[in-house]
Amino acid sequence: MTEDTFRSLSVPTYRGSTIIYSDYESFVNRSKLGRKAYTYGLNGTPTSRALASRLTTLENGVDTFLAPSGLMAITTTLLAVAAQGDVILFPDSVYAPVRRFAATTLHKLGIRAEYYDSLAPETIDFGRPDLRLVWIESPGSITMEFQDIAMIARQAHAHGVLVGCDNSWASPLYCRPLDLGADIVVEAVTKYLSGHSDLLLGSISVASETLAEQIHDTIRSIGVGVSPDDCFLALRGLDSAGVRLAHVEKTAVRLAEMIRGAGTVSAVLHPALDGFPTQALWKRQYAGSTGLFSFVMRDEPDDAHGARFERLATLRIGASWGGTHSLIAPSPVDHAVRTVNTAFIGKRLVRLSVGLEDVGELERDLNAFLG
Numbered sequence: 001m002t003e004d005t006f007r008s009l010s011v012p013t014y015r016g017s018t019i020i021y022s023d024y025e026s027f028v029n030r031s032k033l034g035r036k037a038y039t040y041g042l043n044g045t046p047t048s049r050a051l052a053s054r055l056t057t058l059e060n061g062v063d064t065f066l067a068p069s070g071l072m073a074i075t076t077t078l079l080a081v082a083a084q085g086d087v088i089l090f091p092d093s094v095y096a097p098v099r100r101f102a103a104t105t106l107h108k109l110g111i112r113a114e115y116y117d118s119l120a121p122e123t124i125d126f127g128r129p130d131l132r133l134v135w136i137e138s139p140g141s142i143t144m145e146f147q148d149i150a151m152i153a154r155q156a157h158a159h160g161v162l163v164g165c166d167n168s169w170a171s172p173l174y175c176r177p178l179d180l181g182a183d184i185v186v187e188a189v190t191k192y193l194s195g196h197s198d199l200l201l202g203s204i205s206v207a208s209e210t211l212a213e214q215i216h217d218t219i220r221s222i223g224v225g226v227s228p229d230d231c232f233l234a235l236r237g238l239d240s241a242g243v244r245l246a247h248v249e250k251t252a253v254r255l256a257e258m259i260r261g262a263g264t265v266s267a268v269l270h271p272a273l274d275g276f277p278t279q280a281l282w283k284r285q286y287a288g289s290t291g292l293f294s295f296v297m298r299d300e301p302d303d304a305h306g307a308r309f310e311r312l313a314t315l316r317i318g319a320s321w322g323g324t325h326s327l328i329a330p331s332p333v334d335h336a337v338r339t340v341n342t343a344f345i346g347k348r349l350v351r352l353s354v355g356l357e358d359v360g361e362l363e364r365d366l367n368a369f370l371g
């Protein structure tokens with residue numbers, strides 16, 4: 001038997017830092033080959049390229065670059081597009097570590113971060129001359145504000161301003177920000193796309209060759225590389241992402257409706273529930289509602305609040321989301337750094353990431369939590 005009779009459905013895990021060249025000429029001229037050539041392990045392997053290529057198709061982009069975490073996909077993007085003197089506008093509800101990066105690394109580089117009201121992006125001054133990029137995170141992953149991606153992109157482009165979008169909540173299965181006009185879309189592949197809480201990865205997909213070259217240059221200069229094992233697992237996760245999303249969405253809607261009826265809860269932040277503040281934006285731009293949502297307890301947490309979390313049998317206490325195990329997280333303390341819109345801030349907020357467990361078990365747990 002020869003190896004070429006072994007035909008598997010999965011992409012092999014190619015490992016390698018060094019790429020071997022067949023002759024002297026091809027080695028000395030390798031830098032002329034462009035970003036798509038295999039020149040060094042850091043520049044991609046067939047495994048990472050397979051994942052990037054599937055994501056490019058899903059996002060309807062021109063190219064995709066991978067980073068070792070969702071956070072690094074965001075920070076690499078910001079470093080690639082902004083320069084000293086530029087302003088980046090972030091939604092007030094942005095993932096808190098991005099705010100930290102802006103206040104530390106971007107600040108040191110002379111790139112200024114400012115924040116807009118996630119519920120009122122129309123108040124952005126798109127015409128200010130120092131504005132380089134408007135960042136969108138839709139929805140805010142804790143407080144669930146959906147944004148009008150198409151409107152922001154239209155207004156930004158009218159003034160030559162770029163738009164980047166963190167689409168990790170929806171994934172490209174439920175929203176394609178590039179189709180709505182964004183220039184760059186970032187996914188925390190860590191979440192729904194890989195889907196099993198066992199790896200960290202991020203992706204950056206772009207709408208133009210110019211941006212592809214810019215991101216590639218930054219990735220090369222910083223030395224961003226990803227593990228082929230993680231890419232293999234992400235490719236495997238992608239195969240079931242559609243089924244997992246549909247399942248967690250169905251369970252999450254049922255749980256959200258149940259939670260809404262609890263006397264101890266004052267609001268459920270789930271876009272499929274009538275009365276949700278940015279429901280029209282969700283309906284217009286998204287194909288589904290996934291399994292991540294939050295709710296707000298009626299009363300400020302008392303001494304017994306912690307005990308509610310410890311009553312749970314199926315729900316685990318933990319950060320992150322998008323995996324097969326359901327998670328519950330008290331409101332993260334550092335979210336209180338919001339500067340523009342402080343609605344729902346504080347310890348009354350609880351976030352749920354619904355997984356694949358039996359819905360009856362989750363209902364029992366939540367009834368115990370809310371009682």
Ligand SMILES: Cc1ncc(COP(=O)(O)O)c(C=O)c1O
Pocket residue numbers: 069070071072095137141166168169188189190191200201202320321
């Ligand atoms: C909305 C959002 N974007 C990005 C990230 C970062 O992803 P990672 O954990 O892969 O760095 C997270 C992580 O929780 C997130 O919630």
